[in-house]
Amino acid sequence: MAKQEEDVPITELVRVYVPATLPLLAFLRTEGRLGNGAIEAHAVTPALREWYAEGDEEELEYVAFTRAAQGALQLLRYDVAAPRRRVVVSADVPAATLVREDVELGSSTVRLPEPVLMSQVASIHVDGAEAMEAVAAAAEVVEEALAGDPDAQFTVDGAEDHELEWYAVSELDELI
Numbered sequence: 001m002a003k004q005e006e007d008v009p010i011t012e013l014v015r016v017y018v019p020a021t022l023p024l025l026a027f028l029r030t031e032g033r034l035g036n037g038a039i040e041a042h043a044v045t046p047a048l049r050e051w052y053a054e055g056d057e058e059e060l061e062y063v064a065f066t067r068a069a070q071g072a073l074q075l076l077r078y079d080v081a082a083p084r085r086r087v088v089v090s091a092d093v094p095a096a097t098l099v100r101e102d103v104e105l106g107s108s109t110v111r112l113p114e115p116v117l118m119s120q121v122a123s124i125h126v127d128g129a130e131a132m133e134a135v136a137a138a139a140e141v142v143e144e145a146l147a148g149d150p151d152a153q154f155t156v157d158g159a160e161d162h163e164l165e166w167y168a169v170s171e172l173d174e175l176i
Helices: 020-033 046-051 056-078 129-146 149-158 171-176
Strands: 013-020 037-043 088-092 109-112 120-125 165-167
Touching: 013 020, 013 046, 013 056, 013 109, 013 129, 020 088, 020 120, 020 171, 037 056, 056 088, 088 129, 120 171, 129 149, 165 171
Parallel strands: none
Antiparallel strands: 013 037, 013 088, 037 109, 088 120, 120 165
8 A cells, every 4th residue: 555654544546436316416515425325336346447358447437437327317217306417426435445336247336335525526427408308218218228128228329429518526506
């Protein structure tokens, strides 16, 4: 482990991508945390590295980010009141706190035992207004797509054609 001066250990941080919705962003803004307890996120895991042996770090991060965006679709499916915009919160958390959720080859899923704090948030990514129709359609069929339905996958792919917009943490008030 790397050490700071006076033998104080440096905490290794890992970038995680947390699926969210606009109401969850409002909660983050008012409560200073994302979630109330353990939450699922995506990160570059050993299983993901092994599966994408040829991918560089940026490509692996994109895979984890894309999976978080798909997780946001699942959240939207069950929160019918949420605006139809995917949200992914990028955060830097201590590596030692991550729990690998799934050891399946290629998995990027991790569990965070505690909510993500506002101070850990690096950036926020949200669909633009032009993506809302495609995202709404994808949210309706995301579970079917994950189960292997090719028509549903085509609809989900339509939402994934829209890139999420990047926002600094300081822009959170404007997003809500």
